[in-house]
Amino acid sequence: MTVGRHVVVGTAGHIDHGKTSLVKALTGTDTDRLPEEKARGITIDLGFAFLEEPDGLTIEIVDVPGHERFVKNMLAGVGGIDLAMLVIAADEGVMPQTREHLAICSLLHVRTGLVVLTKTDMVESDWLDLVRDDVAGLVRGTFLEGAPIVAVSSKTGAGLDVLRKTLRMLAASVPERGTEQLARLPIDRVFTIKGFGTVVTGTLAAGVLAVDDRVEVFPRGLVAKVRGLQTHSRPVERALAGQRTAVNLQGLERAAVERGDVIGHAGTLIAATLVDASLELLKDAPRPLKTRDRVRFHAGTSEIMARVLLYETNELAPGGRAFARFRLEAPLVALPGDRFVVRSYSPIVTIGGGTLLDVDPGRTRLKVPARVAHLRTLEHGTPEEVAEEHVRHAGVVGIRLGALAARLPFGPSRSRGLLDTIVSAGRAVAVDREWYVHADAVRRLRDMIVAALETFHRAQPLRPGMSREELRGRAGRADDRIFAYVLGALTAEGAAHVDRDKVRLGTHEIRLSAEQQAAVDRVEREFRDAAASPPSAAEALGRAGLRGDEDHDLFQLLLESHRLVRVKESLFFHADALEAIQDKLVTLLRERKEIGPGDIKDLLGISRKYAIPLLEFFDSRRVTTRVGERRVLRGA
Ligand SMILES: Nc1nc2c(ncn2[C@@H]2O[C@H](COP(=O)(O)OP(=O)(O)OP(=O)(O)O)[C@@H](O)[C@H]2O)c(=O)[nH]1
Ligand SMILES: [Mg+2]
Numbered sequence: 001m002t003v004g005r006h007v008v009v010g011t012a013g014h015i016d017h018g019k020t021s022l023v024k025a026l027t028g029t030d031t032d033r034l035p036e037e038k039a040r041g042i043t044i045d046l047g048f049a050f051l052e053e054p055d056g057l058t059i060e061i062v063d064v065p066g067h068e069r070f071v072k073n074m075l076a077g078v079g080g081i082d083l084a085m086l087v088i089a090a091d092e093g094v095m096p097q098t099r100e101h102l103a104i105c106s107l108l109h110v111r112t113g114l115v116v117l118t119k120t121d122m123v124e125s126d127w128l129d130l131v132r133d134d135v136a137g138l139v140r141g142t143f144l145e146g147a148p149i150v151a152v153s154s155k156t157g158a159g160l161d162v163l164r165k166t167l168r169m170l171a172a173s174v175p176e177r178g179t180e181q182l183a184r185l186p187i188d189r190v191f192t193i194k195g196f197g198t199v200v201t202g203t204l205a206a207g208v209l210a211v212d213d214r215v216e217v218f219p220r221g222l223v224a225k226v227r228g229l230q231t232h233s234r235p236v237e238r239a240l241a242g243q244r245t246a247v248n249l250q251g252l253e254r255a256a257v258e259r260g261d262v263i264g265h266a267g268t269l270i271a272a273t274l275v276d277a278s279l280e281l282l283k284d285a286p287r288p289l290k291t292r293d294r295v296r297f298h299a300g301t302s303e304i305m306a307r308v309l310l311y312e313t314n315e316l317a318p319g320g321r322a323f324a325r326f327r328l329e330a331p332l333v334a335l336p337g338d339r340f341v342v343r344s345y346s347p348i349v350t351i352g353g354g355t356l357l358d359v360d361p362g363r364t365r366l367k368v369p370a371r372v373a374h375l376r377t378l379e380h381g382t383p384e385e386v387a388e389e390h391v392r393h394a395g396v397v398g399i400r401l402g403a404l405a406a407r408l409p410f411g412p413s414r415s416r417g418l419l420d421t422i423v424s425a426g427r428a429v430a431v432d433r434e435w436y437v438h439a440d441a442v443r444r445l446r447d448m449i450v451a452a453l454e455t456f457h458r459a460q461p462l463r464p465g466m467s468r469e470e471l472r473g474r475a476g477r478a479d480d481r482i483f484a485y486v487l488g489a490l491t492a493e494g495a496a497h498v499d500r501d502k503v504r505l506g507t508h509e510i511r512l513s514a515e516q517q518a519a520v521d522r523v524e525r526e527f528r529d530a531a532a533s534p535p536s537a538a539e540a541l542g543r544a545g546l547r548g549d550e551d552h553d554l555f556q557l558l559l560e561s562h563r564l565v566r567v568k569e570s571l572f573f574h575a576d577a578l579e580a581i582q583d584k585l586v587t588l589l590r591e592r593k594e595i596g597p598g599d600i601k602d603l604l605g606i607s608r609k610y611a612i613p614l615l616e617f618f619d620s621r622r623v624t625t626r627v628g629e630r631r632v633l634r635g636a
Pocket of ligand 1: 015122153
C-alpha cells in the first residue's frame with residue numbers, strides 16, 4: 001500500500017441489518033443525519049464517513065439505505081465504489097434486499113468485497129454456522145464467492161479489529177484508478193455552506209479536478225468555476241479519480257443542480273437521450289422484458305425513465321442477453337463502458353443491467369444487422385478498432401476529435417494517439433487537424449463527386465463545368481471541409497479541375513459539331529464587328545440562325561472562354577473590342593486629364609446606352625475613377 005491511497009467502500013444489505021451501526025462502530029461517525037432518519041430509526045439517504053489508517057490508506061465509506069423503497073438512493077451511492085461490504089444480520093440471515101443489493105453490485109461490476117455478519121451478540125454459534133452456509137450459497141457464482149465473511153457485533157465491538165484488517169487487505173488488491181480519462185463527478189449531494197455557496201459531492205469516477213478549473217454541470221450546460229475542493233474533509237488543490245470529493249462551485253445557484261447531474265470540464269461530455277448498450281436480464285427477473293417496456297434506467301447517480309428497444313428480438317427472457325437501445329426521457333451523461341442497472345417500472349424491482357456501448361448513436365437509421373455489427377465491434381473490438389469504428393460510423397459527415405473523445409472510454413490523449421495510428425495506416429484522414437473522416441467515406445464521397453460530374457457532363461456537354469455549389473449539394477450530408485478536402489485531392493491528381501466556381505472532370509472537353517462551331521464563330525463575329533455598339537445576345541444568336549438568349553449554351557461558351565465580356569447585366573462586348581476601347585479612352589484621358597460622358601460618346605460614336613455602362617465598367621476595372629460627373633485616370 002502506498003501512502004495516500006484511498007478506496008471507497010459501499011455498504012449493502014437488507015433494512016435494519018446493522019449497516020449504519022457498523023459504520024459508526026468503525027469510524028465514530030453517525031451517518032444518519034436527517035431528522036426523519038433519527039425519528040424512524042432507518043436510513044433514507046446516503047451517508048458518508050471515512051477511516052484513516054496509520055499507513056496513509058483512507059477508507060471512505062458510503063452507507064446506503066436498506067429499505068426497499070430507497071433502493072433508488074442506494075443505487076446512487078454504489079455507482080462509484082471499489083469494494084462492497086454486504087451486511088447481513090446474523091439473527092435474520094439472507095433477506096430480499098440482501099439479494100437485490102448483491103445483484104445490483106454484481107450488475108455494476110463491483111469487483112471485490114466481503115460479507116459482514118452483524119448482531120452476532122444475538123445468536124448462538126451453531127446458528128451462526130448455519131447462516132455462514134446460507135451466505136456461501138447466496139454468493140456462489142458472484143463476485144463475492146470466496147470473499148471473506150467476517151462476524152462482528154457493533155454492540156460489543158467483537159470482530160471489528162478483524163474487519164478493519166480485512167478491509168485493509170482487500171483495499172490493497174483494488175487497482176489504482178487511472179487519471180487520464182475525462183474528469184467526471186456524478187453528483188450525489190448538493191448543499192450550501194454559508195459564505196461559500198453551492199457545494200456538490202460525489203465519487204470522482206475518473207480523471208482529475210483542480211481548483212480554478214472551468215467546469216460544467218451536465219446535462220444542464222451551466223458553467224462554473226471550482227472555487228475549492230475537499231477530499232475527506234480536508235481542502236486540497238486536486239482531487240483524483242476514485243476519491244470522494246466535495247466541490248465548491250462559484251457562480252452557481254443551489255437550486256440549479258441536482259443529484260444525477262455530472263460535473264466535468266466544460267464542453268467535454270455528451271448528454272444524449274438515446275444510448276445503445278448490451279443488456280442482461282437477471283436470472284430471477286420476474287418476467288421477460290419486452291421491446292417498448294418502460295423501465296427505470298440507473299447510471300452514475302441518475303435515475304431516468306426509459307423505453308427499451310431490443311435489437312434482434314422482441315422479448316428477452318430472464319437470464320438472457322441482447323443488444324438494446326434505451327430511449328431516455330431525460331438526457332444521460334455517460335461514457336461507453338459505464339455499467340447501468342435497470343429496474344421495472346412497476347412493481348419497482350431490479351431486473352437487469354449492462355454496459356453502455358454507444359452513448360450518442362444519433363438518429364441515423366441503420367438496419368438492424370448493421371447496427372448489431374457496429375455494437376459488436378464496440379463491445380469486443382480492440383481500442384484501435386473501437387476508435388476506427390466511430391470514425392467509420394460518422395461517414396462523410398466526419399467527426400471532431402472532441403466529439404470522439406466524449407464517445408470513447410480512453411481519455412482525450414489516448415484517443416488522439418489511436419486516431420494518429422489509424423491515420424498513419426491510411427484508414428482515416430485528418431482534415432483541418434481536428435476533423436476525422438474514414439478512408440471508406442473519402443472513397444465514397446470521391447465516387448459521388450466523380451459520378452455527379454459525369455452525369456453533368458453527359459447532360460450538358462457544352463457547359464465547361466458544374467457549379468461548385470451544385471456539386472456540393474450532390475455530396476449530401478458531407479461536411480464542408482471534407483467536401484473541400486476530397487475536391488482538393490481530385491484536383492491535385494488531375495482527375496478534376498476547378499476554374500473559378502466551375503468544376504469539371506479532367507477528361508471533359510467541349511466538342512462542337514461543324515454546325516455548332518460555325519454558329520459560335522458567327523456570333524463572335526457579330527460582336528467583334530459591332531465593336532462599341534454590340535447587339536443583344538438574342539440578336540446575335542438570331543443572325544447565326546439560333547433561338548435563345550444569353551443562357552444559350554453556345555453563347556455561354558463564348559463567355560466562359562472570355563471571348564465575350566459581360567459589361568452590364570445583358571450587355572456584352574467582344575474582348576478585343578473592349579481592349580481597343582480601353583486604349584482609346586486611356587489615350588484621350590492622358591490628353592485631357594478628365595472627360596465627361598459626352599466625350600466618350602463622341603470618341604466612340606456611340607449612344608448613352610453604351611457610354612454609361614462602359615464608363616462604369618472601366619471604373620470597376622480600376623482604369624478610371626469617378627469625380628462627380630467626370631472621370632480621371634486612376635492613379636493619375
Ligand atoms: N444487538 C445488536 N444490535 C445491533 C447491532 N447492529 C445494529 N443493531 C441494532 O439494529 C438496529 C438497526 O441498525 P441500523 O444500523 O440502523 O441498521 P441499518 O442496516 O443501517 O438499517 P437501514 O439503514 O434502515 O437499512 C438498531 O436498533 C441497532 O441498534 C449489533 O451488532 N448488535
Ligand atoms: Mg442505515
